[in-house]
Amino acid sequence: MTDTSGLAISYADVASAAELIAGIAHRTPVLTSRTADQRTGGELFFKCENFQRTGAFKIRGAHNAIARFTPAQRAAGVVAYSSGNHAQAIALSASALGVRSTIVMPLDAPAAKLEATRGYGGEVVQYDRYAEPPDAAVARVLEERGGTVVPPFDHPHVMAGQGTVAKELIEEAGPLDLLLVPTSGGGLLAGCAVAARALSPGCRVVGIEPEAGNDAQQSLRSGAIVRIEPPKTIADGAQSRSVGQLTFPVMRRLVDDIETVSDAELVEAMRFFAGRMKMLVEPTGCLAAAALLSGRIDVRGKRVGVVVTGGNVDLVRFAALVQAA
Numbered sequence: 001m002t003d004t005s006g007l008a009i010s011y012a013d014v015a016s017a018a019e020l021i022a023g024i025a026h027r028t029p030v031l032t033s034r035t036a037d038q039r040t041g042g043e044l045f046f047k048c049e050n051f052q053r054t055g056a057f058k059i060r061g062a063h064n065a066i067a068r069f070t071p072a073q074r075a076a077g078v079v080a081y082s083s084g085n086h087a088q089a090i091a092l093s094a095s096a097l098g099v100r101s102t103i104v105m106p107l108d109a110p111a112a113k114l115e116a117t118r119g120y121g122g123e124v125v126q127y128d129r130y131a132e133p134p135d136a137a138v139a140r141v142l143e144e145r146g147g148t149v150v151p152p153f154d155h156p157h158v159m160a161g162q163g164t165v166a167k168e169l170i171e172e173a174g175p176l177d178l179l180l181v182p183t184s185g186g187g188l189l190a191g192c193a194v195a196a197r198a199l200s201p202g203c204r205v206v207g208i209e210p211e212a213g214n215d216a217q218q219s220l221r222s223g224a225i226v227r228i229e230p231p232k233t234i235a236d237g238a239q240s241r242s243v244g245q246l247t248f249p250v251m252r253r254l255v256d257d258i259e260t261v262s263d264a265e266l267v268e269a270m271r272f273f274a275g276r277m278k279m280l281v282e283p284t285g286c287l288a289a290a291a292l293l294s295g296r297i298d299v300r301g302k303r304v305g306v307v308v309t310g311g312n313v314d315l316v317r318f319a320a321l322v323q324a325a
Helices: 011-021 034-040 059-066 071-076 085-097 111-119 134-145 156-173 187-199 215-222 247-254 263-276 284-293 315-324
Strands: 043-048 078-081 101-106 123-127 178-182 204-210 257-261 303-308
Touching: 011 059, 011 156, 011 187, 034 043, 034 263, 034 284, 043 156, 059 085, 059 156, 078 085, 078 134, 085 101, 085 111, 101 111, 101 134, 111 123, 123 134, 156 178, 156 187, 156 303, 178 187, 178 284, 187 204, 187 247, 187 303, 204 215, 204 284, 215 247, 215 257, 257 284, 263 284, 263 315, 284 303
Parallel strands: 043 303, 078 101, 101 123, 178 204, 178 303, 204 257
Antiparallel strands: none
C-alpha cells in the first residue's frame, strides 16, 4: 500500500468515514456512456455525485466532520464558508445532528445555492469575495457568536469523507488506469488520491481545474503553494485562491498531474451530459468530463474513472450558457 505517513489522512481514515456517513450520504450511481467511450476511445465510468444529497459530493466530508464534534462543539455550533455546495452540505448535516450552522457565502453565489442553504436550516452571512478573503468574514462571525469552523477542503475529516467518492467508484468499476477529479482547494482530489492508491495502485490520478484558476496546477508543478486572485470562471465551485496546507502535501505525493479546461469546454460537457446522458450537471461538476470530451487527455484503451461532482446550477443560467454556445 502507498505510504501515507506524515500526511493528514490515510486510507484507514477514508474507510472510517465511509462507515460513519453510511445511511446519510447516498451511494451514488456509476454510469457509462457508449457515446462517450466511442468519442474518447476509452472505457469511462462516471461517478455521479449530482445525484447525491444536496446535489453534490460535499455532504460526505461535511457529515464526517460534524458527526465527530465533541458535545461542547455541538453546543457552540458550526461555521463554514462556501460558494454553495459545501454550504448546503454543512447546513443539512448540522440540522440532522441538531447543531446550529452559520454559513459565510459570497454575494455572487448562485441563487439556487443560497436558497437551498437556507432551506436546509443554515443561517447565511454574505461577503464580497473580490474585496476580501473569506477568512475575514468568518473571523467576524466567530467574534460575534463563536462556533467551530469546518472549512470546505483543508480539514482531515473533510478530506477523508470526500475520499469515499473514489472508494465507491473503484469498488463498483474495478481497477482503473486513470482517475480524473475536479479540483479547487484539493480536498476531493486529496481524499480520492488516497483511496485510489490503496484500492487501485496502478491508477494515475489527475486533477482538473478551470484555466482561469490554475493555482493547483502551478502549485504541483512548482513544488510550492501558489496563491492567485479570485478566478473569474463559470465553475463557481472551483474559485479558490489556493490549495490547502493539508491537501497540498497529499497532492505532491500522490497526484500525478493537474490539467485545465476552458469555460467553453465546460459548457460543451454540460451539453453532452444533458443531451446524451440526460443529466443536469453544473459547470464545476463537468471539469473532469470536459478534459476528456475536449481531447485534452488521451484515454484511448484505458479504463477511466470520471468524477462528476454536482448538479447545482440555476436552470435559467444553465439554459443561457448552453444556448449561447
